[in-house]
Amino acid sequence: xxLLEHQSKKLLSSFGLVFTESISVNSMAEVRAAVxxxxxxxxxxxQTPFGGRGNIGAVKFAESADQAVIAAEALLGMDVxxxxxxxxSIEPKLTYDCEFYxxxxxxxxxxxxVALLSLAGGVEVESAQSDRLARQSFNPWTGLAPYKARExxxxxxxxxxxxxxxxxxxxxxxxxxxxxxxxxxxxxxLVVTKDGVLIGLDARVEIEDEAVYRxxxxxxxxxxxxxxxxxxxxxxxxxxxQRIDETDHRGVAGRVVEFDGDLALLIGGGGASLTVFDAxxxxxxxxxxxxxxxxxxxxxxVAAITSLLLSKPGVRGxxxxxxxxxxxxxxxxxxxxxxxxxxxxxxxAETISLFRVPGNWGREAREIMEAAxxxxxxxxxxxxxxxxxxxxxxxxxxx
Amino acid sequence: MLLDPKAGxxxxxxxxxxxxxxxxxxxxxxxxxxxxxxxxxxxxxxxGIPVYDTVAAVVEKHRATISVISxxxxxxxxxxxxxxxxxxxxxxxxxxxVPQLDTSKLQVAARRAGCTVIGPxxxxxxxxxxxxxxxxxxxxxxxxxxxxxxxxxxxxRSGGMTTEIASYLTSRGIGQSIxxxxxxxxxxxxxxxxxxxxxxxxxATDAVVIYGEPGGAAEEQLAARLKQKPSRLRIIAFLSxxxxxxxxxxxxxxxxxxxxxxxxxxxxKVKALRKAGVFVAETFEDFLRGLKYDA
Numbered sequence: 001x002x003l004l005e006h007q008s009k010k011l012l013s014s015f016g017l018v019f020t021e022s023i024s025v026n027s028m029a030e031v032r033a034a035v036x037x038x039x040x041x042x043x044x045x046x047q048t049p050f051g052g053r054g055n056i057g058a059v060k061f062a063e064s065a066d067q068a069v070i071a072a073e074a075l076l077g078m079d080v081x082x083x084x085x086x087x088x089s090i091e092p093k094l095t096y097d098c099e100f101y102x103x104x105x106x107x108x109x110x111x112x113x114v115a116l117l118s119l120a121g122g123v124e125v126e127s128a129q130s131d132r133l134a135r136q137s138f139n140p141w142t143g144l145a146p147y148k149a150r151e152x153x154x155x156x157x158x159x160x161x162x163x164x165x166x167x168x169x170x171x172x173x174x175x176x177x178x179x180x181x182x183x184x185x186x187x188x189x190l191v192v193t194k195d196g197v198l199i200g201l202d203a204r205v206e207i208e209d210e211a212v213y214r215x216x217x218x219x220x221x222x223x224x225x226x227x228x229x230x231x232x233x234x235x236x237x238x239x240x241x242q243r244i245d246e247t248d249h250r251g252v253a254g255r256v257v258e259f260d261g262d263l264a265l266l267i268g269g270g271g272a273s274l275t276v277f278d279a280x281x282x283x284x285x286x287x288x289x290x291x292x293x294x295x296x297x298x299x300x301x302v303a304a305i306t307s308l309l310l311s312k313p314g315v316r317g318x319x320x321x322x323x324x325x326x327x328x329x330x331x332x333x334x335x336x337x338x339x340x341x342x343x344x345x346x347x348x349a350e351t352i353s354l355f356r357v358p359g360n361w362g363r364e365a366r367e368i369m370e371a372a373x374x375x376x377x378x379x380x381x382x383x384x385x386x387x388x389x390x391x392x393x394x395x396x397x398x399x
Numbered sequence: 400m401l402l403d404p405k406a407g408x409x410x411x412x413x414x415x416x417x418x419x420x421x422x423x424x425x426x427x428x429x430x431x432x433x434x435x436x437x438x439x440x441x442x443x444x445x446x447g448i449p450v451y452d453t454v455a456a457v458v459e460k461h462r463a464t465i466s467v468i469s470x471x472x473x474x475x476x477x478x479x480x481x482x483x484x485x486x487x488x489x490x491x492x493x494x495x496x497v498p499q500l501d502t503s504k505l506q507v508a509a510r511r512a513g514c515t516v517i518g519p520x521x522x523x524x525x526x527x528x529x530x531x532x533x534x535x536x537x538x539x540x541x542x543x544x545x546x547x548x549x550x551x552x553x554x555x556r557s558g559g560m561t562t563e564i565a566s567y568l569t570s571r572g573i574g575q576s577i578x579x580x581x582x583x584x585x586x587x588x589x590x591x592x593x594x595x596x597x598x599x600x601x602x603a604t605d606a607v608v609i610y611g612e613p614g615g616a617a618e619e620q621l622a623a624r625l626k627q628k629p630s631r632l633r634i635i636a637f638l639s640x641x642x643x644x645x646x647x648x649x650x651x652x653x654x655x656x657x658x659x660x661x662x663x664x665x666x667x668k669v670k671a672l673r674k675a676g677v678f679v680a681e682t683f684e685d686f687l688r689g690l691k692y693d694a
Binding site: 051096099103104105106108109111113114116119140141178179183186188209210211214268269270271272274275276278279281282323324325341362379380382383384385 | 507543556558566682683
């Protein structure tokens with residue numbers, strides 16, 4: 001789960017990390033008071049869960065209260081990658097001498113958390129030479145030792161008060177990372193002001209979804225959380241699929257991602273889904289969607305998803321391809337598919353491009369499908385061959 | 400070799416629905432399950448296997464060196480520590496949705512205890528014709544149809560694809576020495592590189608088919624190891640999810656880019672593996688060509 005900037009800062013502040021004073025507003029009525037409070041010149045930032053805000057005009061500067069109002073008007077309600085900006089933060093614009101990058105994330109090869117420090121902060125950090133980047137993995141049981149953090153600062157070439165200060169920031173950030181089940185936590189830039197004070201201007205925090213259950217108390221203090229922050233917002237078809245999946249807790253049938261194609265897919269098993277999707281493209285096909293089916297969904301659920309996927313304009317047919325270990329009852333899938341095809345006003349033999357379900361109750365599935373004029377395949381047909389045949393047959397179906 | 404058929408196996412969380420079914424299928428396949436643990440349910444039996452309250456109580460009465468963990472996610476770390484403290488040498492974690500922090504912590508403890516961890520989020524491992532751990536292959540009749548003894552190992556980041564690949568090999572008359580679902584998470588106890596090193600020491604294995612997916616750096620890490628030190632094993636890779644490379648990814652922060660260094664895409668993984676001399680299959684069926692003994 002990705003937190004917004006102001007939520008990230010609030011969370012990290014509770015671990016003793018220091019950020020510029022910031023006021024979050026969600027209406028124009030609050031803007032002038034906020035600017036007056038933080039003082040001029042001012043920075044106004046759209047609160048979005050995406051990086052690279054500077055490049056898309058989601059960060060603005062103002063020298064006067066009037067300028068701030070104009071900037072706020074542009075930012076509130078702005079569309080960023082399909083999501084609407086509902087909150088902006090208003091902060092004093094600081095002058096500073098140098099900017100650093102500090103971050104903690106996972107090193108999946110070492111299987112350990114890793115602390116990162118670069119003296120090139122801001123957007124320069126990724127292109128910085130690796131010799132200017134200090135990295136130190138640490139034990140998740142004991143955390144990043146303060147002396148290790150100071151060694152990182154020294155290795156980067158820092159001295160004096162800044163060395164000690166940056167070491168402290170890294171230690172506190174690593175404590176926050178472990179305490180909050182972080183996936184990524186970074187302060188960028190971390191600046192040294194004219195008075196020699198270390199202060200964070202921007203922060204990014206991502207909490208692991210699988211650990212949210214034990215972070216409820218902390219997250220509860222942060223206000224409304226952005227739950228879906230990856231990729232584009234869901235399409236109406238995807239939302240409807242999700243609704244169908246939620247109508248019944250039994251089995252999965254509805255994790256849908258929509259694409260621009262003419263072959264609807266119902267596929268079983270995560271790895272098999274990726275394989276089939278690749279194979280269909282490889283054989284010149286165009287998937288209309290990605291949809292995983294698993295567990296033991298009800299006939300009704302399978303029917304509803306089938307009919308939904310077939311309702312997409314331009315779809316010629318559907319392939320149902322599951323892996324050899326799925327424990328799904330093939331007969332239930334077969335009945336559900338036929339119900340859905342009928343509900344969509346189509347004929348099974350002219351719609352089902354391929355049916356490969358090597359699950360239990362295969363003989364019943366075969367009888368049901370063959371009665372409707374559709375051939376059934378089992379494990380003797382590889383995922384690759386199934387995809388190839390599905391693409392060939394789909395070409396003969398009408399859209 | 401992993402999974403000595405004579406070694407005793409205990410199942411933590413044995414009274415759970417999935418674990419109980421897994422015990423039934425594993426026993427039918429010949430696995431040497433000697434005991435189970437569910438705190439508070441000591442004294443019960445599951446398919447004839449005695450249940451204890453603690454792992455310590457199991458090792459007092461039985462010789463067990465392998466543990467299969469099938470407990471809810473919040474209980475996994477503690478269950479793993481319990482198995483390490485009782486001297487387990489192999490620990491298979493089946494549970495899905497274990498927080499990474501817990502996986503990292505238990506991996507640090509496992510290293511200290513000298514225990515090999517497979518998973519989390521692994522369907523299990525099998526030595527065809529000998530024994531299996533976990534639900535790999537599904538019901539026992541399906542396991543028998545899919546896996547046959549032989550000299551090719553299968554390592555897969557997807558549980559289902561482990562069986563799909565083995566089943567395809569079997570259908571072409573090629574048997575398997577071992578098949579392991581390494582687990583689908585970003586951090587797993589034993590990754591491709593760790594396991595290839597074990598397999599290099601196994602005289603019963605000639606070749607390895609690995610199945611990879613987008614994300615993480617397991618394939619790139621293996622490529623780096625092979626470039627540095629070539630393997631005696633013939634290694635064939637099949638990677639799925641090429642289409643994911645073309646989806647628009649939404650960036651969040653810089654840490655991932657710095658640490659992974661642009662790794663994670665299928666395109667990058669394929670390139671790294673090919674540079675290291677690995678045969679990377681273009682399509683699912685194509686991996687047989689790399690094995691060079693297409694029947």
